[in-house]
Amino acid sequence: MNIRKLLIRLAVVVLCVALGATMMVIGRGHTIYFDNKKLEYNGQTYEPFHKVQVFVKGESAGKLQPRDRGSAIWLGQNFHMDLLITDEDGQEKFLGVDLKLPYSIDGIIINLPALLGGAGQDAWMDEFIPAPEPVTDDDPNLDIGDVFGGGTETFE
């Protein structure tokens, strides 16, 4: 194999690896949960908004009353959302928020009152951990059986 051929092959491999790495970064999906809930952190209380509507990619991700939760999905780590906050008097405020999402977390809970109240990331960001399922030791029923006419009996 001549040098030119080897270099071309190496370049193709490097290109594929680089493309794969890029896809891993830009395609990393997160489920983001928006909480409009009261939060007490380091002795400070962040009160929920009267009403807040969250827009992600121009689509409404929830019209949240106090104690409500909305959700949206997002690809990548540079997250942007728009919030339409309505107070008790009916006054509306529209603002855009940019956040950097951690790569390693799948489900991210964002407490909106704490975020907009200026609390630290530890206060307004939390990981969503789904409820654990009961552990079973059984193999799944693959329904493969014995192609030679038998059933799915085990052999001893």
Next chain:
Amino acid sequence: MSKNKTFGQKAQDLFRNNTVPIMFIIICGVCIYLSGFSWGYLLNQVVTRMGRNIFLILSLLIPIMAGMGLNFGMTLGAMAGEIALILVADWQIWGIPGVVLAMLLSIPFSVLLGLMCGKLMNMARGREMITGYVLNFFMTGFYQFVVLYMMGSVIPIKHSSIRLPRGFGVRTTTDLSNMRQCLDNQWALTIGGVKIPLLTFAIIGLACLFIVWFRKTKLGQDMRAVGQDMEVARDAGIKVERTRIISIIISTVFAGFGMIIYCQNLGNFPTYTAHANIGMFCIAALLVGGASVEKATIGNVFLGVILFHTMFIVAPKAGQNLTASPQIGEYFRVFVSYGVITLALIMYEAKKRRTKSGAGALLAQAQKAQREGGETA
């Protein structure tokens, strides 16, 4: 010589050379009438299924070109695609980046499996189809071992939606809802209620262009030479075994890509059985399109998908309307799928024998003429 043929002879030749597609057009016509589906619904379904299946079927063309028949070993590529999809789903890479990453990731698996398949087929020369078919069963067992026992214990799988609750093994259905139809919905065009997945068709178009271009390359010409006569190709200095292995590797890589496109369209796949019948249905569709064991074109792929899947759509409803049981239509389409493969293989053998006996008769005639000429002299 063909100019001297009468209209009847020409019609007979046309029917003989296109028996399967003509038969299928008639069956589809009757079933469409009986099903009572609207043309809009039918067209929508057929276009969706074209986007889903064509890439997989294109993977069969190159081994046919290399004289290796219908590559039942394409299932190995489908397994590679599934493994890549499981990993990508576990890493939570979604949308088009997830599909691209799965395709990239499937390449090394497909190449390794294709290499193994190609080497085995070289050992079983002349019996490639049955070897590929049996190889599927062997590799399915190995795939199930990897996915059921090694994933989660040796190969890290951490996401609870993918891993079994016991801590290792993958769930019986792999959820791809976050990449469902991401290719199909990109640049999708709706004309008269029919959704046309432009990006998917563009990818299929690129694959077709690749095949057309590949046929003209040195390697493509070598494959055609090997497909026509292995011994002559070997005498001409072509590395026959290597060429055949490359054809199987390309087919397996294509099948891996095809399986990823197929699964993204569905939005999930049965982890342990998705690949099981994929080879059979792809081969059946190609044969329905008028291909044979030794010759297949891109046109056969398109025609085959349209006819085969039209029948898939209309047969249950036609069965229901005709006999009040959709199950009859279901049986009918399974019977036709396998039946068409059998018919195509029989026709191929019959044609081969006819050609052989024709050549034998010509040789005997020539020898007789030579003998008579010698006696006269």
